[in-house]
Amino acid sequence: MVAHELLKASGDTVSLVLPVKKLDELTYRIQFESDLSIHPDTLVSIAQQIAGTFDTSGESVFEVKDCYRKETVYSFLISPGEKKDLVPCKGRVLPQSCYYIEIQIAISEPALSYLWFLLAIPVLILGAFSYLKRTEKNSGENPGNISLDHRNQILRLGNVKVKLTYKEYRLLELLIQQPNQIVKRDYLQKVIWEDEGVIVSRSLDMYISRLRKKLASDPSVEIENVRGEGYKFIVNS
Structure with missing residues (x-):
């Protein structure tokens, strides 16, 4: 949604948004088919609007990176609520080039706790089974x-x-x-x-x-x- 709206805002209704890549548990990469120019004001506005449509109480870090140098050329934080000390730097237009956007999603602590609780159930079962097996074998290994x-x-x-x-x-x-x-x-x-x-x-x-x-x-x-x-x-x- 972020990539689609960003292309629309730049007047590009033809280029494709390439498949999103999952880099790790909470980090995703958005890639574009063609070079584009990015207005930070527009990107921040789009990200804030889309984030507002989801029930997200965690923070998200957006990093725009240069495809060739693999360097971050612009970044900002989307945070729930209003934090006056986290105002994105705007006004600087990124010239037309190849960019990709990496988004780090920080799940809120309550959500993380619930998620880890669900994930812990099968782990605890397997852990108990493994512990019993180790006890039987008297392996003596230090975990x-x-x-x-x-x-x-x-x-x-x-x-x-x-x-x-x-x-x-x-x-x-x-x-x-x-x-x-x-x-x-x-x-x-x-x-x-x-x-x-x-x-x-x-x-x-x-x-x-x-x-x-x-x-x-x-x-x-x-x-x-x-x-x-x-x-x-x-x-x-």
Whole structure:
């Protein structure tokens, strides 16, 4: 809907909107058949109108990226309610070129809790079965061990393997390198997002939230928020 309305606003009623790509659990990419010029004011207005037609209480980050340089050339946040400190920068027209739009959808905490509850039912059943089988075999394996598979971007929590996106992996890697120490927000944003040209502060918080949920099965580790400074990867003895 966003792509269709954006093309209509630019006077293009012929070009196709290519199939939307799902990059990870909450990130999607909109692609266009032809080059186009984007007016940020129009894109923000379209996104706000369409978001208003759905029952969404979470936030969404929109990033317009250059197809060739893979860099973010414009980004903004759609947030429920009115937040005067989150006003998108408008007025700068993006010249005609090849662009794609990535949308990160942050599900609200109540929705996430309910979703994880539904997903947890079969996991708990399988977990109980696995636990009984391990007990019978007396394997003695420690599920608290945590390791990273750099090549495949996989987090290992004991016998559990969790696939990470590139940014999730880089973020966790940076935190793990300095256990029980504060890693500054500015440093994390600079290392992971600087190449994209535009840094959206909310993006870091979203990825931290995702990592916390993926680490939740191991009580020996956690990511702690140090208000006003950054994050700390806590390893509990």
